[in-house]
Amino acid sequence: MPAVTDDVAAVQGASATSSTMGAGLLFAVGGALSFALSGPIARGLLDTGWNAVAVVLIRMGLAALVLLPFGLRALRADWQVLARTWRTITAYGLLAVAGAQFCYFSAVARMDVGPALLIEYTAPAAVVLWLWLRGGQRPGLVTIAGAMVAAVGLVFVLDLLSGGARVDPIGVLWSLGAMIGAAAFFIMSADTDNGLPPLSLAAGGLLVGALALALLAATGVLPVAYAGASATYAGHEFPWWAPLLALGVVTAATAYVLGIVATRILGSRLASFVALSEVVAAVIFAWVLLGQLPSRMQLLGGVLILAGVVLVKLGEPRPLGPELELDVA
Template identity: 25%
Template sequence: MKRLLPYFMIAAGASLWGIIAIFVKGLADFGFAPMEIVAIRVIYAALFLLLIGVFKYRNEMKLKEKKDVRLFIGTGILSVVFFNFCYFTTISQMNISIAVILLYTSPAFVTILSFLFLKESLNLNKILAVIGTIIGCILIAGVSAGASKITFIGILTGLGSGLGYALYTIFGKFALRKYQPFTVTLYTFILASLFLLPITQLWNRLDLLMDPYVLLYSIGLGFIPSVLAYFIYTWGLEKTEGSKASVIATVEPVVATLLGVMLYGERLGLIQIAGAILILCSVIIVNVTFRKRGAKPLEQKIS
C-alpha cells in the first residue's frame, strides 16, 4: 500500500486540476472575464506561495541574479498567463471535456518545440503521437453532436492552451537549470500577477471581489487546483518516474469529463470521444518514448 501512495498522490493532484472548471464557471457567473479570472488565480496562488515560502522555503525565495527575472517572464507571462487565458476562454466557449482534451495537445507541441529549440531528436513514436494529436483535434473540431458545442474561437483557444502549457515546459527547463521547482513556481506566479494586475485593474471590482461567494471561489481557485494540486503532484513525483507520473496525470481529463457530465449535463458524440481517446493515446505514446530514454518529460505542471 505504501508503494502505491505516490501514484495515488499524483492521481489526486491531477484530479484537483480536473475540477478547476467549478471555480472558473463560478467566477464567470459573477461577470468576471477570462483574463480577470486568470488574474484572480495567479494573484491568490502567489499569495499562498509567498506564505508557504516564508515558513518553509526561505532560502529558495532568493534570486541568484536580477537578470534571472527574464526566465520567469517566459514561464509567468508568455506561458502561464497565455495558457490560463486560452484555457478559461475555451471553458466558457465549449464543453469542459473538450477544453481539457485540447489542453492535452501540449505534449505534441512540446515534441515540436523541443526539436526546434532544445535540439531533441524526433523518432517514430513522437511523430506518430503528433499525427495522432492532429487527427484527434480534427475529429473533435469537425463534428458537433448531441448537446456538445463547438466554436471556432473555442478550438483556437483550446489549441492555444496546449501551446501555452508547452511553452512552460520549454521555459521551465531553462529556469530549472538554475533554480529549485518551488523558486520557479513562486516567481512564475509573482511575475504573472504583476503583469496582470494593471491590465485587469481588479481594484475597480473590489466590492464584487469582497462578496463572500466570489471570495470563496477566488481562494479556492488559487489554492485547490493551483498550489495544493502542485504540492500533492510534486510529492508523488519525487517518489516515482516522471514518465509514469505524466501518464497517471491523464486522469485529469477523465475527471473533467465526469464533472461536465454530472454537474453541467454535457454530452459528447462518438466521433468526439474517438478524437479524445486518440489524443490521450498520443500523450501516452510520447511518455513511453521519454521513459525509454530515461528522461522526465513533465517534472512540474501548472494546470
C-alpha cells in the same frame, strides 16, 4: 562475488528509477486533476455574474499569496538564485501563467470553446517539435503515433465532430498564443539547471502572472466583473468565496507545484502528454459538479487520450535521470 554485487546494484538502481517515475506520474496526474477542476468550479461563478478575467485574477493572486512564504523558505536564504533567475521567473510568469490565460480567454471571446481548447492542447506536439529542433531529440514512430491517437481523442472529447463550431482567424491566433504559453510551462518547468526549487518557481511565476493580469485589469485592457451570489455545484449552494478559495489553493497553487515537480521528473515531453488527461478529468468534473453528462463519443475520446499517453511513454528514447530530491522545505 563482484558480479553478484553489480547485479544487486543494478536491480536497486532500476527499482529506484521505477519508483521515481511512478512518483512523477502520480504528481502529473494529480496536477492534471487539480487543473481540471478549475473549469467546472469557475463555471459556477461565471453563471452568477463573474467574468473570466475576475476569476482568473483572483485565482492567481490567491495562489501567489499561498505559495510565496513556502517559495521563499525553499530558497534557504540563497538570494543569489533569485538574482540569477529573475528573468526565468518573469518569463515563466508572463508566458506560462498570465500569457496562457490571457490568450485563451481572448480566443474564447471570438470563437467556440471547443476549437480554442483543441488548438491550445496541441502544446504537447509543440514540445516535441521544440525538443527536436533545439535539442536534437527526434521523436520516434511510436511517439508520433501516440501524438496522433491523443489528438483524435481530443477531437472526440471536445465533441468537435457534431458540427456548428465557429472558427475566427483572430481567435485562432489567440489560441496559438495560449498553446505557446502551455508549451512554455512544460519546457521551462523541466529545467533543473537553474537551481530554482519547484515551490520557488511556482510562487514566483504565479506572483508575476497575477501582477501582470492586475495591470491589464487596472488599465482597462481586461474588463473585470464581480458578483456576490452563491454558486451551485451538484445541487448544493456555496458562498462565492468558497469556490474562489478552491480555485486559488487547489486548482492553481497545488496544481502548479505538482505540475512543475512532475515535469522535472518525467521531462517536458512525457509530462505534457500526461497532462492531456486534464481534458478527460474536466469532462468528468463537469458531469459531477454541473450535471453536464459526457457522451459516448467523449468517453471514447478519453480512452484514446490515455492510449496516446501510453504510446508516447513506450516511445520515450531517453532514460530517466537520477532520482529527484523533492526538497521543498
